[in-house]
Amino acid sequence: MTGPTPLTLASIRQAPKAVLHDHLDGGLRPATVLELARAAGYDQLPASDAESLGAWFRDAADSGSLERYLETFAHTVAVMQTPEGLRRVARECAEDLAADGVVYAEVRFAPEQHLEAGLTLDEVVEHTIAGFREGEALAAAAGTPITVVCLLTAMRHAARSREIAELTVRWRDRGVGGFDIAGAEAGYPPSRHLDAFDYMRANLAHFTIHAGEAFGLPSIHEAVAFCGCERLGHGVRITDDITDGPAGPVLGVVANYVRDMRIPLELCPSSNVQTGAVPSIDKHPFDLLARLRFRVTVNTDNRLMSDTTMSKEMLKLSETFGYGWSDLERFTINAMKSAFIPFPERLRLIDEVIKPGYAVLLG
Template sequence: MPAPLNADSIRRAPKVLLHDHLDGGLRPQTVLELADEVGYRDLPAGDPEALGRWFRQAADSGSLVRYLETFAHTVAVMQRPEAVSRVSRECALDLAADGVVYAEVRMAPELLTAQGTPIEEAVEAILDGFAKGSAEAAGAGTPITVGTLLCAMRQADRWDEVADLVVRHRDDGVVGFDLAGPEIGFPPDRHPSAIALLDRAGAHRTVHAGEAAGVDSIVAALDGAHAERLGHGVRIADEVAEDGTLGPVAQRVLDAQVPLEVAPSSNVQTGAYPSLAAHPVGRLHRLGFAVTVNTDNRLMSGVSVTSELTDVARTCGWGWDDVQTVTERALAAAFLPEEERARLLADVVRPGYAALRA
């Protein structure tokens, strides 16, 4: 008899996560302790439970602007390398405890420099924390591999620096480049020198697109920044008619199997869709788009990879085939060496699902 498709079983399933923000996944207790260490007095609550609740409620306003305001607090307590390393270590441990076997976690290192930390030190602290957390997780019997994605902020002018860091640290755990921040008004080819540097180095990239803006943003990410994956990308559904007829951009994304890093709870929180039931993740998956399921910001959305997959499966009527498919799609889209991808698929992912379905 297959295991029931519920949170307990999904927690045991080997999972792959492609879209998770480091500054959106802190433990509330850690936020409080780091704030106390640096004398940060602007937190809206003084105990972990109340603080976690505040983050979820503030992010649940239906406004992307209000959602992004919550990051002022997490970023404020991450301005020292030792704080960044702690947050990264705990991120790796938390994901491993949730059954994630491979994760790509992203952070804009420029946001960690406000108090004078050099941007290179910020990157090194992220990598140090992930290495420590991964080693501890392996020792606890929950092995995880964590790759780092470095974000450049669309509205800022540090793209070249970030692209250079991606290339220089590619052998230390940095697996690719991302563009984050406001889609509207800040095109993904605004700094062509950064894109050219990534192109010359053959560096991987994913780009936030098709979240707050529509299909034009998706085209710009693919053509302007040469994105291999789309961060969110759900607005491709704007070109999917009720009868399944596709517009030209949707057809292109489907034909090319461009991976969509979909984060349904986050999209509902920011007002992109009114509810999980109204979210197009199920429809896009059913039509054969390369849908993956992600957390985006675990603290702000109050989610884990397990809870997100459980809620999507329940809402969309998915079975184990669907959960395994989105997991294998995510692994196929991961910025991993081919031999490591093949090892995870053959030795971890498929045996894990076979055991649950036996």
């Protein structure tokens, strides 16, 4: 090679990528939703063919409201109530991410939402992790190896967060890497779940918190100061604490702390636009935060609802902000530094997979 490979969707697919914020129930294949719905006798789907169903999910999620966006999950969760459904969705998730060049993925879901067919919380986790392992094996056989780690989410409007935290610790070292809370932010602050976060800290277990997406700075402040989160799920509203000054951007107390402590931001550009967290990709604060040296990471959030992949997200950012391969490599290494796996495993993926992969693309 005589120079860098041109940045295209196809070439970005060849780049090794790491995703920290991807929802299992937000990444199903439309065809799989249809097949699982038929098998389960679920007749509430808004479309009867894969193409129309995929378009419906995308259009319904484009409401500009987090609450409306979350309503689309009723259909995907409905078809993930059996061992077969959970294993298939997890297996295909691993395969799809690997086919897009993702070498490390943390995929989260809420076990409490998958109990309608009589499964226990432990059985839900067991079958989901089995699906991830099957997907990893298939991806390796296809020449696209991937490591998938499961994060367990508690719904912030419910009262099972301590129970899910205990479930997380119980399955630690068996495929579960950490804990999270998710759902509508307004009216459900992170501090409602202090018992769960205290339990995680007492057990030296990892956790991230959805904060600063649909709600502003107070959500981030609570997640960091009261709950002690290691990462911020989205965290896009950290810009509420950044103002314009005569010499450039001025960071407030919370923004300074997040940057100084290298608390990663799990930014999801397309999703952030869909939920109304930001008005458009070109107005997304990703570039501002990257230039201010926050630890920014690129994520998909919900691949089905956003009709996206990690490669598409990276291409959008590159086209909007002029990023090159070295920038995409930095964002990927940011993610790997922040992963909920042991340091030697992070280092191995950075040194043996990510850096060599980008070196080829840089020429």
